[in-house]
Amino acid sequence: MTFDRGDFLTAMNRLHAYYRAPEGLQRPNGLSLGGRPDFEGIAAWIFDIYLTCRSGGTSVETAWSEVVAWITRSDEWRTKHPGDTPGQPRGCTGTIAIDRGEFLQAMQRLDDFYRAPEGLQRPDGLSINEAPDFEGIATWIFDVYLNARLAGRSIDAAWGEVVRGIQASDEWTQKHPDQASRVRFAVIGDYGLAGQPASDVSQLVKSWGVDFIITTGDNNYPNGAASTIDVNIGQYYADSIFPYVGGFPSRATRNRFFPALGNHDWDAPGATPYFSYFTHPGNERYYDFVSGPVHFFAIDSDPHEPDGTSQGSVQAQWLQNALAASTRIYRFVYMHHSPYSSGPNGSQAALQWPYRAWGASAVFSGHDHFYERIVLDGFPYFVNGAGGYSLYSFVAPLPGSAVRYNMDYGAMLVEVTRTEAVVRFITRLGDVVDTFTVSPRTGAAPLSHSRQS
DSSP: OOOOOHHHHHHHHHHHHHHHHHTOOOOOOTETTTEEHHHHHIIIIIIIIIIHHHHOOOOOHHHHHHHHHHHHSHHHHHSSSTOOOOOOOOOOOOOOOOOHHHHHHHHHHHHHHHHHHTTTTTTTEEEEETEHHHHHHIIIIIIIIHHHTTOOOHHHHHHHHHHHHHHHHHHHHEEEOGGGGGGGEEESSOSSSOSSSHHHHHHHHHEEEEEEEEEEOOTTTOOOOOHIIIIIIIIGGGGOOOOOOSSOOOSSSSOOEEEEOOOHHTSSSSHHHHHHHHSTTTTTSSSSEEETTEEEOOOOOOOOOTTTTTTHHHHHHHHHHHHHHOOEEEEEEEESSSSSSSSSSOOGGOOOOOOOTTOOOOOEOOOSEEEEEEEETEEEOOOOEEEEEEOOOOSSTTTTEEOOOOOEEEEEEEOOOOOOOOEEEEESSSSSEEEEEOOOOOSSOOOOOEEEE
């Protein structure tokens, strides 16, 4: 179950008006006390009553009537309306199992973060012109915090999603220009088969609150068909895809999903369902985009690629030129087929381009369904195909194979600043299997260090 912030924004504005109204609590400042929001009032009536009713399936108007009925039974209302008959609550049975005190604490925590130097630096916190900032409360407490808690995230994890969301806002970025270069993204691979593993991995990724997602291919099993693409992808990632043409609920207003083509996507003639479903730059088969200090290059590694996959191909020349022209201090290349892999599909010699010499910082791939990190002369190759399809066994480890894992499904979380890019593979249960750090390029090969967990 999820809740729409517009519903609660309207409810809070109605409560604010009722607090002021002659027939209500007759407070000139409504839901403000001493210039600050009356969080107790919001928690009592919107969270305790209105949300409880709405979660049980009660209509908007019936839920609001329940709020009014309970207010009229308060001592404050009775004192201001002597002789008037209070309303009679009907009672609501809800499905929310979150304590009102937690909700109150979350609003106060948000107020503090709005004021804090590391936050939005607003002296009045969640007040605007001495009136509560209902838009901020609706956005961060109802839209982000509450829905994260209902999805099973811990209090701290839910609050972390709030902070990351605020830090992605234009207001925070303008007030923290030195930190605006921070980027957090997820890498998923061989994930495109609807089922419990794919669902678990998607929930893991959502819990991170990343800026966007890249994929290492095989987005739509078994044969890239139009009939399966939405259930394999959209039901898990619709909120990250824009424009979104599928049938699942989506609140996306910008694209945050950047896949690479896989061989199963090409199983459909011309990979037509893939190109109809996604909208990406350039020719959409191979393309690049920039986020903060990172330049990303999606490669089509499949033999169907019209511009070829050999080192001398049109596609490879495009990559070489684009890497050379990039001014970003991190340049990540990703694709489906692995240049190096200790799995049954093995290393793809045709794709062993001189990525490092061309200026890349790391290469991400999939195709073999496990996680592996291979480091050759200090340069990292990541194989990440554990996103949802059946897992594979390893064959003889390649030279440079530092970490191999195929015990469970998972995804990669990459956190980038101007000083380092920390790459982790994390299982769907939250276990950190591998941590590797890539340093920014300064004209020489990137230095790195690693840690196994």
